[in-house]
Amino acid sequence: xxxxxxxxxxxxxxxxxxxxxxxxxxxxxxxxxxxxxxxxxxxxxxxxxxxxxxxxxxxxxxxxxxxxxxxxxxxxxxxxxxxxxxxxxxxxxxxxxxxxxxxxxxxxxxxxxxxxxxxxxxxxxxxxxxxxxxxxxxxxxxxxxxxxxxxxxxxxxxxxxxxxxxxxxxxxxxxxxxxxxxxxxxxxxxxxxxxxxxxxxxxxxxxxxxxxxxxxxxxxxxxxxxxxxxxxxxxxxxxxxxxxxxxxxxxxxxxxxxxxxxxxxxxxxxxxxxxxxxxxxxxxxxxxxxxxxxxx
Amino acid sequence: xxxxxxxxxxxxxxxxxxxxxxxxxxxxxxxxxxxxxxxxxxxxxxxxxxxxxxxxxxxxxxxxxxxxxxxxxxxxxxxxxxxxxxxxxxxxxxxxxxxxxxxxxxxxxxxxxxxxxxxxxxxxxxxxxxxxxxxxxxxxxxxxxxxxxxxxxxxxxxxxxxxxxxxxxxxxxxxxxxxxxxxxxxxxxxxxxxxxxxxxxxxxxxxxxxxxxxxxxxxxxxxxxxxxxxxxxxxxxxxxxxxxxxxxxxxxxxxxxxxxxxxxxxxxxxxxxxxxxxxxxxxxxxxxxxxxxxxxxxxxxxxxxxxxxx
Numbered sequence: 001x002x003x004x005x006x007x008x009x010x011x012x013x014x015x016x017x018x019x020x021x022x023x024x025x026x027x028x029x030x031x032x033x034x035x036x037x038x039x040x041x042x043x044x045x046x047x048x049x050x051x052x053x054x055x056x057x058x059x060x061x062x063x064x065x066x067x068x069x070x071x072x073x074x075x076x077x078x079x080x081x082x083x084x085x086x087x088x089x090x091x092x093x094x095x096x097x098x099x100x101x102x103x104x105x106x107x108x109x110x111x112x113x114x115x116x117x118x119x120x121x122x123x124x125x126x127x128x129x130x131x132x133x134x135x136x137x138x139x140x141x142x143x144x145x146x147x148x149x150x151x152x153x154x155x156x157x158x159x160x161x162x163x164x165x166x167x168x169x170x171x172x173x174x175x176x177x178x179x180x181x182x183x184x185x186x187x188x189x190x191x192x193x194x195x196x197x198x199x200x201x202x203x204x205x206x207x208x209x210x211x212x213x214x215x216x217x218x219x220x221x222x223x224x225x226x227x228x229x230x231x232x233x234x235x236x237x238x239x240x241x242x243x244x245x246x247x248x249x250x251x252x253x254x255x256x257x258x259x260x261x262x263x264x265x266x267x268x269x270x271x272x273x274x275x276x277x278x279x280x281x282x283x284x285x286x287x288x289x290x291x292x293x294x295x296x
Numbered sequence: 297x298x299x300x301x302x303x304x305x306x307x308x309x310x311x312x313x314x315x316x317x318x319x320x321x322x323x324x325x326x327x328x329x330x331x332x333x334x335x336x337x338x339x340x341x342x343x344x345x346x347x348x349x350x351x352x353x354x355x356x357x358x359x360x361x362x363x364x365x366x367x368x369x370x371x372x373x374x375x376x377x378x379x380x381x382x383x384x385x386x387x388x389x390x391x392x393x394x395x396x397x398x399x400x401x402x403x404x405x406x407x408x409x410x411x412x413x414x415x416x417x418x419x420x421x422x423x424x425x426x427x428x429x430x431x432x433x434x435x436x437x438x439x440x441x442x443x444x445x446x447x448x449x450x451x452x453x454x455x456x457x458x459x460x461x462x463x464x465x466x467x468x469x470x471x472x473x474x475x476x477x478x479x480x481x482x483x484x485x486x487x488x489x490x491x492x493x494x495x496x497x498x499x500x501x502x503x504x505x506x507x508x509x510x511x512x513x514x515x516x517x518x519x520x521x522x523x524x525x526x527x528x529x530x531x532x533x534x535x536x537x538x539x540x541x542x543x544x545x546x547x548x549x550x551x552x553x554x555x556x557x558x559x560x561x562x563x564x565x566x567x568x569x570x571x572x573x574x575x576x577x578x579x580x581x582x583x584x585x586x587x588x589x590x591x592x593x594x595x596x597x598x599x600x601x602x603x604x605x606x
Contacts, residue, residue, distance in 0.1 A: 003496060007498055010497075010498045014405055014406075014408055015413065017402055017406055017409065018405070018410060018423050019426075020402050020406060020468065021423070021426040021430045021468055021469065021472070022422065022423060022425075022427075023426075024468070025426050025433070027441070027445060028433060028437065031441055031444040031445050031449075032440065034444070035440075035444050086340070087343060087344060090341075091337075091340045091344055094334075094337035094341050098334055098337060098338075099341075107341055107345065109594045110345045112590065114344060114347065116587065117348070117351065117352075117526070117587075118525070118526025118527070118528070118582060118583070118586055119528065119529075120526070120528040120555040120559050120579075121351070121355070121555075121558070121583055124558055124562055124575065125354060127563075128572070155347050155351075158344055158347075186326050187330060188326075188329060188330035188333045215434070216432070216433070216435070217434070217435075218434060219528050223562065223563060243436045246440065247436050247439070247529055247532065250439075250440070250443070250532075250533055251532070263440075264440060264444075267436070267437050271433065271434070271437050274437075275429055275432070275433075277432065278431075278432035279425075279429065282428055282429075
């Protein structure tokens with residue numbers, strides 16, 4: 001009896017600890033809302049989300065419109081996805097289906113190392129190496145711009161996309177591929193028509209997670225995107241995505257001033273967007289379970 | 297293309313000698329297509345590898361000349377335009393190790409629950425959703441959360457303690473993920489043997505499962521330390537400062553940190569061009585630290601896998 005009570009207590013202890021993550025997530029939400037919601041006492045939700053001007057420090061008539069920041073985040077994420085999705089998925093296909101074990105043993109750690117590079121280092125590289133290079137090479141006025149930031153972000157989301165897709169491709173049942181090969185399809189035809197369709201939900205999850213990482217990434221866009229809070233007119237224009245605005249301005253915003261609240265409100269938007277992306281990824285991977293023999 | 301070929305092949309009436317040659321040509325084309333596609337795929341991996349090589353290469357090429365013994369062990373001088381990065385190295389090590397001290401017990405316990413105790417069901421699904429979504433929270437949001445909760449509400453101020461807690465919860469999903477993987481790699485027969493000998497669930501976990509999962513958990517925690525060491529946005533409002541002449545004396549001291557130092561020198565310093573060598577040097581020290589830890593974790597994992605197979 002004594003022994004059983006102890007076991008139950010231990011189990012309950014672990015159960016309680018396991019809730020930590022969820023509790024932290026809830027706390028994050030609570031604190032963001034607590035510090036962010038007062039924003040809407042001095043600016044309406046509509047003019048906050050759709051306002052075109054972000055001049056929070058203007059002494060006479062401050063403006064709190066974050067549309068340029070949201071557009072910037074969306075644009076940077078979109079451009080970086082265009083670069084990162086093909087690279088990531090192709091790398092995953094190569095690693096899981098084509099590479100010999102020896103190549104795999106080298107290439108996989110390389111991708112993991114790229115994932116582990118601190119974002120500030122990638123941002124620094126974009127600033128001191130890529131920006132002058134782009135400026136000279138493409139003959140554009142500023143090297144710190146949307147494209148440069150998207151390029152750097154792409155290198156940060158490729159590892160995420162590659163490793164999650166690889167798991168998905170790896171999990172495709174062998175019988176499916178063997179059946180296709182036995183019917184006379186080449187390896188490429190098997191990959192394109194059997195393996196990838198079967199792993200599509202996993203690849204979709206990978207893409208969403210990669211994009212979510214790009215939206216939330218801070219240091220790269222802070223250092224490389226150029227910092228102008230305007231809606232970009234070209235892909236080589238300077239922009240100021242949401243995380244960059246928060247990181248750059250928080251240090252200067254007086255404690256619990258309107259500016260401070262507005263920055264928390266931006267973080268709220270950012271949090272909800274990434275939360276949405278992650279729930280979507282979770283939904284896809286549960287709803288469309290990895291294709292087994294039954295679904296094809 | 298394959299549909300046509302297989303249709304031809306499947307219908308024996310349509311495979312006289314004449315079309316055999318045609319299908320040979322088609323096969324050659326299929327082979328050529330495959331070759332081209334595989335080259336493209338290989339190219340994608342090469343681009344990724346090249347990106348890593350170029351970034352690390354540039355930093356080594358430009359940073360190596362800045363690195364010297366005195367750069368590593370001296371404090372910054374003269375408005376941070378001269379001197380070394382010793383306080384930043386200490387700060388980064390303290391921050392990342394402390395963060396792991398927070399994340400490791402919580403993360404391993406969560407993983408034990410998820411892998412050893414939990415049965416599939418709504419509760420487990422919710423816990424997992426929490427972990428997955430925590431992993432997706434942007435680091436700047438963690439920074440603001442730390443500012444609102446640890447720095448302001450708990451009155452810790454901009455301090456090591458606030459940084460530890462912020463980075464600790466940031467690393468939690470990484471630790472949970474790797475610890476779960478380590479638990480998964482413990483053969484079920486170990487558990488069954490222990491239970492068959494009359495061990496309770498907890499005795500089995502404590503004496504059998506955890507010892508054999510320990511190296512895997514260790515690998516994960518090294519990765520977590522690496523992650524915490526490179527993190528910038530989460531510490532810029534909670535623990536790190538521009539410049540402080542004092543070394544940390546208590547858990548309520550603010551500190552300098554390598555990533556924040558790079559950011560400050562590269563963007564806000566008074567003499568950005570003049571301090572370029574210091575920036576490169578600091579970046580090199582940081583990636584040496586982070587990549588060194590990752591390499592150690594990767595080698596440890598490879599060694600473990602080999603041992604398990606052998």
